[in-house]
Amino acid sequence: MDVTHPAQGELVLRNGMVLSMDPAVGDFEVADVLIKASRIRAVGPRLESDAPSLDCTGRIVIPGFVNSHHHMFQTALRSYWADALATDYFTQSRRGENAIFHQYSARDVYWGQYAGALEQIDAGTTTVVDTSQCTYTPEHTDAAVEALFDSGLRSVYAYSPTSTDPAPHPSYAYPDDLSRLRATRFSSEDQLVTLGMGGPIDRSNWQLARELALPIFTHVNNEAAGLQLERLGSLGLAGAWNTYIHCTGLASSTWQMIAGTGGKVSVSSMVEQTLCTGLPGMQPALDHGIQPSFGTDAVSLGPTDFFSQMRAAYGLQRSRLYERSLTREEVEPSRFATTRDILRMATIEGARAAHLDAKVGSLSPGKEADIVVLDGRKLNAAPVNQATGAAVMMMDTRNVETVLIGGRLVKHAGRLLNVDVPAVTKKLEESAAGIVARSGYPSVVLGSCRT
Numbered sequence: 001m002d003v004t005h006p007a008q009g010e011l012v013l014r015n016g017m018v019l020s021m022d023p024a025v026g027d028f029e030v031a032d033v034l035i036k037a038s039r040i041r042a043v044g045p046r047l048e049s050d051a052p053s054l055d056c057t058g059r060i061v062i063p064g065f066v067n068s069h070h071h072m073f074q075t076a077l078r079s080y081w082a083d084a085l086a087t088d089y090f091t092q093s094r095r096g097e098n099a100i101f102h103q104y105s106a107r108d109v110y111w112g113q114y115a116g117a118l119e120q121i122d123a124g125t126t127t128v129v130d131t132s133q134c135t136y137t138p139e140h141t142d143a144a145v146e147a148l149f150d151s152g153l154r155s156v157y158a159y160s161p162t163s164t165d166p167a168p169h170p171s172y173a174y175p176d177d178l179s180r181l182r183a184t185r186f187s188s189e190d191q192l193v194t195l196g197m198g199g200p201i202d203r204s205n206w207q208l209a210r211e212l213a214l215p216i217f218t219h220v221n222n223e224a225a226g227l228q229l230e231r232l233g234s235l236g237l238a239g240a241w242n243t244y245i246h247c248t249g250l251a252s253s254t255w256q257m258i259a260g261t262g263g264k265v266s267v268s269s270m271v272e273q274t275l276c277t278g279l280p281g282m283q284p285a286l287d288h289g290i291q292p293s294f295g296t297d298a299v300s301l302g303p304t305d306f307f308s309q310m311r312a313a314y315g316l317q318r319s320r321l322y323e324r325s326l327t328r329e330e331v332e333p334s335r336f337a338t339t340r341d342i343l344r345m346a347t348i349e350g351a352r353a354a355h356l357d358a359k360v361g362s363l364s365p366g367k368e369a370d371i372v373v374l375d376g377r378k379l380n381a382a383p384v385n386q387a388t389g390a391a392v393m394m395m396d397t398r399n400v401e402t403v404l405i406g407g408r409l410v411k412h413a414g415r416l417l418n419v420d421v422p423a424v425t426k427k428l429e430e431s432a433a434g435i436v437a438r439s440g441y442p443s444v445v446l447g448s449c450r451t
């Protein structure tokens with residue numbers, strides 16, 4: 001039977017090594033996962049079912065990764081700012097008339113979002129918070145939202161006002177644009193794409209988000225931004241609906257405010273280390289009793305697969321503690337993260353930071369079936385002597401064999417389903433060439449954005 005079109009919407013993943021990320025369900029060396037329609041129905045050994053099955057022998061079955069911070073519209077600019085310092089990135093991307101982002105048409109936004117979403121699915125990420133900063137006109141926001149729906153990725157479209165833009169487009173329509181989207185495309189929460197608010201630490205933005213009952217995703221990159229945050233906290237505007245991105249250089253008082261109000265934290269370890277912001281906020285978050293989640297940030301700067309991200313975070317957390325233990329203080333061995341901690345942050349903690357943990361993030365009966373099957377039989381993973389170690393430290397995107405989102409197979413036998421990849425990359429190449437040419441910035445194919 002063709003498992004890509006299961007009868008009665010049922011499917012069983014048979015005989016996999018199952019890491020549920022739900023303590024109430026547990027883990028299994030060999031077990032099955034039963035899916036009915038969009039949801040997980042049962043997890044356990046030798047489940048009785050006549051439903052079509054997918055053999056997962058030699059594979060690791062995990063919840064899909066949850067990326068709590070991304071800017072997918074930038075996909076056509078992949079690797080453009082890989083050499084950038086903060087000043088290169090922010091100046092070239094958004095300051096001045098020839099700023100590269102200002103060259104985006106609605107069509108460029110569509111292909112960036114669509115291709116970015118497909119890349120996430122291909123790499124085993126099933127949910128993304130897309131902090132969208134290309135909201136120049138309602139046509140731009142519509143294109144972004146349309147592409148997310150078309151992709152099949154579960155996502156939070158976090159509308160980010162461009163109110164700090166020195167020359168807003170004449171058709172810039174915030175805040176009406178956000179209210180319009182809320183009333184039209186996002187009148188229901190029961191859909192793959194839901195709405196959030198991105199953008200600056202700003203009282204009126206945050207108040208509007210609360211009026212519209214939206215989660216808020218905010219970049220907090222330095223101590224001064226943290227102090228601004230504390231001011232909003234003192235007005236009662238900070239709460240469990242907030243997710244704070246990067247959290248680099250924060251004062252202890254800011255961390256205490258975040259912890260005390262139930263705020264979530266999104267760490268992009270790779271980009272924080274390479275671009276601008278100093279040491280990622282992962283260890284300070286843990287020191288203040290907050291479990292961080294992982295984001296990738298933009299693909300113009302660094303990789304957006306979660307294997308890269310998990311390894312960057314794992315190495316970082318351990319090296320910071322090793323440094324402390326070698327020079328200054330005694331560090332309890334229990335404070336060193338394990339690969340299980342890292343996988344938890346990449347899945348259920350990500351779901352909490354996306355404010356979607358009631359739906360996804362673990363293989364729990366009743367939750368949406370967002371599931372990834374990792375092939376442990378490849379040369380980079382076999383033999384699997386320790387499952388979380390294999391998933392976090394050994395594997396990469398080549399091991400992502402099967403992906404389900406909301407019970408629907410979107411990648412099977414190592415291939416995305418119903419996607420013409422060469423046609424999509426061609427659209428991206430055309431988009432990239434047009435954006436860069438219109439900006440007047442030189443091509444950097446053999447050069448660097450810093451020259």
Ligand SMILES: [Zn+2]
Nearest residue numbers: 071219297298
């Ligand atoms: Zn960002």
